[in-house]
Amino acid sequence: EPEVTQTPSHQVTQMGQEVILRCVPISNHLYFYWYRQILGQKVEFLVSFYNNEISEKSEIFDDQFSVERPDGSNFTLKIRSTKLEDSAMYFCASSEVGFQYFGPGTRLTVT
Amino acid sequence: AQRVTQPEKLLSVFKGAPVELKCNYSYSGSPELFWYVQYSRQRLQLLLRHISRESIKGFTADLNKGETSFHLKKPFAQEEDSAMYYCALKAVGGGSNYKLTFGKGTLLTVNP
Numbered sequence: 001e002p003e004v005t006q007t008p009s010h011q012v013t014q015m016g017q018e019v020i021l022r023c024v025p026i027s028n029h030l031y032f033y034w035y036r037q038i039l040g041q042k043v044e045f046l047v048s049f050y051n052n053e054i055s056e057k058s059e060i061f062d063d064q065f066s067v068e069r070p071d072g073s074n075f076t077l078k079i080r081s082t083k084l085e086d087s088a089m090y091f092c093a094s095s096e097v098g099f100q101y102f103g104p105g106t107r108l109t110v111t
Numbered sequence: 112a113q114r115v116t117q118p119e120k121l122l123s124v125f126k127g128a129p130v131e132l133k134c135n136y137s138y139s140g141s142p143e144l145f146w147y148v149q150y151s152r153q154r155l156q157l158l159l160r161h162i163s164r165e166s167i168k169g170f171t172a173d174l175n176k177g178e179t180s181f182h183l184k185k186p187f188a189q190e191e192d193s194a195m196y197y198c199a200l201k202a203v204g205g206g207s208n209y210k211l212t213f214g215k216g217t218l219l220t221v222n223p
Contacts, residue, residue: 004154031209043155043197043213056210091155093211099145100211102155 002026004103006092012109013082021077021106023092032075033093033100034067036060043091049075082110113138115200117214124188125222132183132217134172134198143201144174144181145211150194158196159183168192188221195219 005024013019025032034046047057049067066078075094079086087110093100114137124130136142146158159167161174161181172183181198198214 033210035211035213042215043199043211045210045212048210058210095209097209099157099160100209101157102147104154 004092004094004101006090006103006106008106009104010107010109012111015084015110016081019079019082019108021079021090021092021108023075023077023094023103024073025075025092025094026101027073029094029096029101031055031095031097031100032067032069033095034077035091035093035102036088037091037105038085038088046077046090079108082108084110086110113142113200113202113212115198115212115214117196117198117217119217120215121218121220123220123222126190127187130185130188130192130219130221132196132198132219134181134183134214136179136181136198136200138179138200138202141203143203144172145199145201146170146172146181146183147197147199147213148194149197149216155197188219190221190223193219193221 007022032049035043037043045058047061048055064080068076089105089107091105092103116135144161147155148158149155159172170185174181195216195218197216199211
């Protein structure tokens with residue numbers, strides 16, 4: 001069964017540094033998402049992406065965040081200048097129109 | 112705005128006992144409800160969606176619009192059911208393009 005993949009599985013970075021989290025969605029899916037989960041808290045929606053543009057974003061997704069689909073397979077989340085509070089598990093998901101398939105997540109640790 | 116509430120953070124039962132994981136939602140429109148499961152060190156996986164009305168791994172969930180609930184039930188819990196369970200809502204229409212709103216999750220432990 002096809003799966004969403006994410007790299008790296010764990011990223012450690014210093015405050016103020018830029019990070020790029022990478023995702024390969026399922027190939028025939030049209031909708032792409034990023035969610036995050038701070039330790040001990042709920043999974044929170046960050047952004048959805050369709051037809052090469054952001055279709056919705058949450059209040060968490062401020063100017064420090066950006067998403068891109070640089071080619072036909074990858075979907076990336078960039079955090080320009082990381083803060084301590086960006087430490088979380090970041091999940092990528094993709095879907096056709098129905099339910100969303102999730103990747104295994106990238107654990108981001110900002111020190 | 113939509114909200115999903117899972118009132119129990121932890122739920123512990125014995126093998127063979129019935130289990131019910133509660134989920135209540137708040138949304139003015141017509142939602143789609145899902146249960147996702149996350150086994151230890153694995154990704155979130157879809158367990159059930161209300162529109163399919165199926166039973167997966169012995170679990171069922173019925174959408175009760177009157178009580179705005181979507182509780183997950185299994186008559187006889189198994190040890191392998193131990194996992195984190197998340198209820199999620201997808202707002203259909205209203206400008207919300209398919210994003211999921213999650214509850215905080217319930218950690219189910221099934222003891223031998």
